[in-house]
Amino acid sequence: MPANGLSAPQDGATHSVPGAEDALSALTALVRTDLEACNRLIVERMQSPVALIPQLAAHIVAAGGKRLRPLLTLAAARLCGYPAGGHRHVALAACVEFIHTATLLHDDVVDESALRRGQASANALFGNKASVLVGDFLFARAFRLMVQDGSLKVLAILSEAAATIAEGEVLQLVTQNDTTTTEAQYLQVIEGKTAALFAAATRVGAVVADRPEAEEAALDAYGRNLGIAFQLVDDALDYAAEQERLGKTIGDDFREGKITMPVLLAFTRGTEAERAFWRRALEQREQRPEDLAMAQGLMQRHDALADTVARARDYGDAALAALRVFPDSPERRALADIVAFCIDRAR
Amino acid sequence: MPANGLSAPQDGATHSVPGAEDALSALTALVRTDLEACNRLIVERMQSPVALIPQLAAHIVAAGGKRLRPLLTLAAARLCGYPAGGHRHVALAACVEFIHTATLLHDDVVDESALRRGQASANALFGNKASVLVGDFLFARAFRLMVQDGSLKVLAILSEAAATIAEGEVLQLVTQNDTTTTEAQYLQVIEGKTAALFAAATRVGAVVADRPEAEEAALDAYGRNLGIAFQLVDDALDYAAEQERLGKTIGDDFREGKITMPVLLAFTRGTEAERAFWRRALEQREQRPEDLAMAQGLMQRHDALADTVARARDYGDAALAALRVFPDSPERRALADIVAFCIDRAR
Numbered sequence: 001m002p003a004n005g006l007s008a009p010q011d012g013a014t015h016s017v018p019g020a021e022d023a024l025s026a027l028t029a030l031v032r033t034d035l036e037a038c039n040r041l042i043v044e045r046m047q048s049p050v051a052l053i054p055q056l057a058a059h060i061v062a063a064g065g066k067r068l069r070p071l072l073t074l075a076a077a078r079l080c081g082y083p084a085g086g087h088r089h090v091a092l093a094a095c096v097e098f099i100h101t102a103t104l105l106h107d108d109v110v111d112e113s114a115l116r117r118g119q120a121s122a123n124a125l126f127g128n129k130a131s132v133l134v135g136d137f138l139f140a141r142a143f144r145l146m147v148q149d150g151s152l153k154v155l156a157i158l159s160e161a162a163a164t165i166a167e168g169e170v171l172q173l174v175t176q177n178d179t180t181t182t183e184a185q186y187l188q189v190i191e192g193k194t195a196a197l198f199a200a201a202t203r204v205g206a207v208v209a210d211r212p213e214a215e216e217a218a219l220d221a222y223g224r225n226l227g228i229a230f231q232l233v234d235d236a237l238d239y240a241a242e243q244e245r246l247g248k249t250i251g252d253d254f255r256e257g258k259i260t261m262p263v264l265l266a267f268t269r270g271t272e273a274e275r276a277f278w279r280r281a282l283e284q285r286e287q288r289p290e291d292l293a294m295a296q297g298l299m300q301r302h303d304a305l306a307d308t309v310a311r312a313r314d315y316g317d318a319a320l321a322a323l324r325v326f327p328d329s330p331e332r333r334a335l336a337d338i339v340a341f342c343i344d345r346a347r
Numbered sequence: 348m349p350a351n352g353l354s355a356p357q358d359g360a361t362h363s364v365p366g367a368e369d370a371l372s373a374l375t376a377l378v379r380t381d382l383e384a385c386n387r388l389i390v391e392r393m394q395s396p397v398a399l400i401p402q403l404a405a406h407i408v409a410a411g412g413k414r415l416r417p418l419l420t421l422a423a424a425r426l427c428g429y430p431a432g433g434h435r436h437v438a439l440a441a442c443v444e445f446i447h448t449a450t451l452l453h454d455d456v457v458d459e460s461a462l463r464r465g466q467a468s469a470n471a472l473f474g475n476k477a478s479v480l481v482g483d484f485l486f487a488r489a490f491r492l493m494v495q496d497g498s499l500k501v502l503a504i505l506s507e508a509a510a511t512i513a514e515g516e517v518l519q520l521v522t523q524n525d526t527t528t529t530e531a532q533y534l535q536v537i538e539g540k541t542a543a544l545f546a547a548a549t550r551v552g553a554v555v556a557d558r559p560e561a562e563e564a565a566l567d568a569y570g571r572n573l574g575i576a577f578q579l580v581d582d583a584l585d586y587a588a589e590q591e592r593l594g595k596t597i598g599d600d601f602r603e604g605k606i607t608m609p610v611l612l613a614f615t616r617g618t619e620a621e622r623a624f625w626r627r628a629l630e631q632r633e634q635r636p637e638d639l640a641m642a643q644g645l646m647q648r649h650d651a652l653a654d655t656v657a658r659a660r661d662y663g664d665a666a667l668a669a670l671r672v673f674p675d676s677p678e679r680r681a682l683a684d685i686v687a688f689c690i691d692r693a694r
Contacts, residue, residue, distance in 0.1 A: 140510035147502040155494045163487035
């Protein structure tokens with residue numbers, strides 16, 4: 001069974017990387033003290049006299065996600081020589097996590113049309129409005145953390161990333177249910193909605209350590225390529241048979257009619273009859289119970305998942321290449337191993 | 348007919364202020380060149396390669412609202428001696444309008460429960476998700492404008508305001524449909540959702556002009572009290588019979604079960620049978636076609652609208668008092684006249 005949890009591809013594009021699943025633990029261990037400080041700051045800054053705010057925020061932010069983005073900020077800063085126990089990278093790591101959480105909350109908002117199809121999402125417990133408003137609160141708190149940091153350069157990087165994230169999310173909305181979406185548009189979507197924050201999260205590590213532009217650019221390239229790889233794999237996992245067997249939800253993207261890389265590949269490589277299937281299911285959104293299995297079969301036939309992961313590997317390689325401007329160190333090794341972790345996610 | 352468009356109150360608490368409706372035109376004329384620069388900046392900064400963004404943003408931001416908040420920033424800066432034709436107050440006025448527009452877009456988001464009652468709102472054209480994401484984009488662009496301004500003090504004021512707005516909106520959501528809401532809670536809601544941005548909009552005028560803390564605090568107090576007065580009147584207008592006659596929509600707050608000052612006054616002063624009516628209509632939200640008229644009748648009986656406007660006048664007086672630290676000038680007179688304009692809105 002391949003470690004990335006995808007059903008076995010025919011071309012061997014996916015393969016098991018022993019220990020990749022431990023890369024996250026290794027990275028976490030490396031910055032444990034700073035991560036704990038970051039977690040405390042997160043809990044402290046999501047407080048509000050309005051009780052629903054910490055209550056709803058805790059539902060997502062404190063639920064013990066893997067904290068991948070703040071870990072990247074902490075490790076990037078340490079890689080650049082910023083001292084462990086310092087507070088700037090901790091504050092910015094919390095800030096990055098708040099932006100990520102706000103994005104998740106806003107992503108949870110359900111459209112009227114989706115509701116009519118009975119697709120209530122994770123926001124079912126609190127409702128659309130609460131998700132939007134608590135997300136806004138976390139965005140505002142993220143900016144407050146940045147302002148307190150006091151670096152206009154950091155503020156420029158993160159506010160630009162926030163605008164790019166929103167652009168990516170809107171473009172995703174626009175291309176949804178549109179099978180004429182191009183690969184370039186898809187890449188623009190994931191560069192915005194995912195990679196922009198990864199890039200900002202790692203770039204600010206160089207900024208707090210006051211490193212030259214070349215190192216800033218290298219960490220930006222590392223984060224950006226890692227983010228694209230991460231999202232490509234995410235989009236493949238949404239159709240992965242193995243995930244299903246492991247009791248994970250799959251098919252969310254399919255039900256929503258998102259046009260992701262696996263769909264683009266299967267659609268482009270498909271027969272006219274197959275394209276008619278994709279148009280019916282994703283554009284007209286007339287879905288039958290057996291359609292997801294049909295989609296998975298077509299992806300298998302056209303190597304769509306394996307090739308999506310293969311592209312993720314290319315971006316992963318670019319992320320690794322970007323790290324080469326830094327001398328060898330435990331941080332550099334940990335950040336390099338995270339690339340494999342993001343690609344070979346078996347969970 | 349009283350100029351504020353409310354049905355004639357019995358105690359004369361509302362009265363016509365001749366020319367109050369011209370106060371906005373006078374203020375606009377006073378800063379016309381700067382306002383035009385602000386409008387150009389707004390249009391420029393809401394551009395994006397993602398076409399839906401300027402399209403949806405234009406729907407609200409460029410639709411030619413009265414631009415009250417940016418006008419306040421421009422006039423406050425000029426009052427403090429900041430030169431006409433300068434760019435900082437123009438950029439911050441645009442920033443304030445972006446935050447306001449983003450708030451409007453997020454306020455448009457409809458809850459599942461509201462949808463089930465068939466209450467599609469202004470976002471019907473584009474949908475919940477587009478409203479949220481384009482709002483996020485405008486928030487991010489607002490922060491970008493602030494970062495470019497380069498003042499950490501301005502950034503602190505406006506990011507704090509953004510968090511307070513979100514807190515106010517969440518508290519409003521929490522107190523909705525709850526007739527045990529106290530007047531203190533209601534005031535906390537409107538201080539957050541409305542007055543915080545008014546206060547920040549005027550305070551930054553003193554900051555760009557590099558004026559002493561006393562003048563900053565005075566402009567903060569002016570904006571905050573004006574904002575509370577503005578919202579109190581808004582909440583009264585939502586039940587005003589005169590508005591209905593003029594073809595304006597009324598009763599939105601009633602249908603949503605918002606607990607506003609007129610409701611609090613009528614509820615507190617009502618009989619037990621009347622309170623049962625309010626509970627049924629606003630808490631259980633079992634509303635019949637004749638209920639809005641019933642609510643208006645109860646408010647008339649208990650002077651609820653007139654007394655809401657009377658309280659607005661008290662806050663308006665506090666706003667006027669705050670202006671007294673400044674010497675007489677056309678800007679001070681224009682800002683003073685805006686207080687009457689906000690209270691005596693006939694349209």
